Amino acid sequence: MAGKPKLHYFNGRGRMESIRWLLAAAGVEFEEKFIETREDWDRIRKDGSLMYQQVPMVEIDGMKLVQTRAIINYIANKHNLYGKDMKERALIDMYVEGVADLNEMTIVFPVHPPGVKETKLSEIKDKAKNRYFPAFEKVLKSHGQDYLVGNKLSKADILLVELLYNVEELDPSAIASFPQLQALKNRISSLPTVKKFLQPGSPRKPYTDKKSVEEPRTRLPCWQQAEQG
Structure with missing residues (x-):
């Protein structure tokens, strides 16, 4: 074993x-x-x-x-967190790449010197609320399912929820205007393994x-x- x-x-x-x-x-x-x-x-x-x-x-x-x-x-x-076929995997990868774009900013945020942090924080907030979070909110709303792809848990859901937590640490109001993302966060966080x-x-x-x-x-x-x- x-x-x-x-x-x-x-x-x-x-x-x-x-x-x-x-x-x-x-x-x-x-x-x-x-x-x-x-x-x-x-x-x-x-x-x-x-x-x-x-x-x-x-x-x-x-x-x-x-x-x-x-x-x-x-x-x-x-x-089994990668979709059932090539089309689902393509969508999952596309969503994960978007998550990674924003998450990279949260990863490097602490290493910025104080004079730069304010600018970087504003950039993170702006991109989260005006670019990435609206995109994921639209996906979830468009099909009305519990998860991003195929109504089944995938790496995209898990990594998106990680991102939500990371951004909320910098801006507690980050997902206040995104009910679908709030619901996804609660859903994933309630899974026994994630909890x-x-x-x-x-x-x-x-x-x-x-x-x-x-x-x-x-x-x-x-x-x-x-x-x-």
């Missing part, structure tokens, strides 16, 4: 958090090996585990997978504040280069 997936990353959200969400929603227990020192980084880089010398990296089913989207796609395929992940003490990482960014920078000066683009 295959062991638990092992996640190699820094002890924080970053690009690994979407992978944590997807595994948790699928009910998959996983282990984490945090890269906390320069020695940790040199070890994993020199042993040939990282194809592009970047993380996230996930050991799963005898493979060492890198690149966030490749990892997410594998997990989604394995756990467990949202509880204190779960593998879900806390909000990335200034301290949690500065600490790895101090211990591991190359951490931004080590994370994939």
Whole structure:
């Protein structure tokens, strides 16, 4: 029997958090090996585990997978979270790419200096409320189903709800005008596996504040280069 997936990353959200969400929603227990020192980084880089010398990296089913989207796609395929046919997968991918565009802004937000953060926060709010959230609201409203594609849970629903949580941390009113998104968030959050992940003490990482960014920078000066683009 295959062991638990092992996640190699820094002890924080970053690009690994979407992978944590997807595994948790699928009910998959996983282990984490945090890269906390320069020695940790040199070890994993020199042993040939990282194809592009970047993380996230996930050991799963005898493979060492890198690149966030490749990892997410594998997990989604394995756990039936990727639609029933090519058309559904195309839609799911299209929605996930939109989610990733906005989520990338929330991921890098904490690393911006104070003088830039105000501008970046305004940009996140504007794009969320005027571009991305209206698009997903329209999709859900157009078919009146519980999920984005095929009326069945997919990686698109899970990653969109992760995004909703991330944006709400920056702007609590972010989805106040989007009843379909509110309903989706409540629906996904009520799934037993996701509900467990949202509880204190779960593998879900806390909000990335200034301290949690500065600490790895101090211990591991190359951490931004080590994370994939």
